[in-house]
Amino acid sequence: MSAYLATARRLMHLAAVVRGRAYHPKRYMIDTLAGALEDAAIAIQSHPVDEPGQLPQPAADALQEATELLTRHDFMIPAVIVGYATAPITGTMPQMRPLHAVSTQLAHQDADLRARRLALIEHGHLSSRDEEVLHAALTGLLVLHRRHERLAAVIAADNERPCNRGKAPASLATH
Incomplete structure (x- = not known):
């Protein structure tokens, strides 16, 4: 399995984990977070990259949104978890x-x-x-x-x- 496919797969599963485990008093915030992770997974599968080991820009933007949401709001989910999903591409494990x-x-x-x-x-x-x-x-x-x-x-x-x-x-x- 390619690093890009592995990362997209992990991001989709992470979105499912977020939907099942995250807490926020405004439910739409959980959907927004999970949606950003899904958007990143879709972008990885549908946008070419200039160099191996790099995230396509739309995926990087969606992941930045997800990380900012995790940092600004307490979803009871540490922001570091995103790094486990992107590790196949970035080569960096949290x-x-x-x-x-x-x-x-x-x-x-x-x-x-x-x-x-x-x-x-x-x-x-x-x-x-x-x-x-x-x-x-x-x-x-x-x-x-x-x-x-x-x-x-x-x-x-x-x-x-x-x-x-x-x-x-x-x-x-x-x-």
Whole structure:
């Protein structure tokens, strides 16, 4: 499967995930977001590109709209999820950075989320030809990144507690 077809397929599935998982008090905003993702998928399939590895301009515009919507409004969907859909073309997979928790318990939660994300990617679920597996992989990544965002807020607050200020991040290395 070409990188362009894989990206278009992921975008269509991501639009379905958005329709099923996003929250916004104004339903039309969810439809607008999902529509922008679908528009990008259609543009990828119908517009030629000048150079391999580049998105057609109409697709780039639609993805910019989707990313701006995700950034400006809380749909309960992290904007980073779009990068997983475009990775076959861009060659860049989004990351989940360590949060540098001082608390060992929070550091374990952070490590667990990052390990789960890595497992989804390394097992090739995003490249699966099975529609349900791809849908589940995108949903799983969305949930993991959402949890990671919430954990980041908890860790930031915990690291700023007077008893934790200046401490080094917890080490999870086993002896």
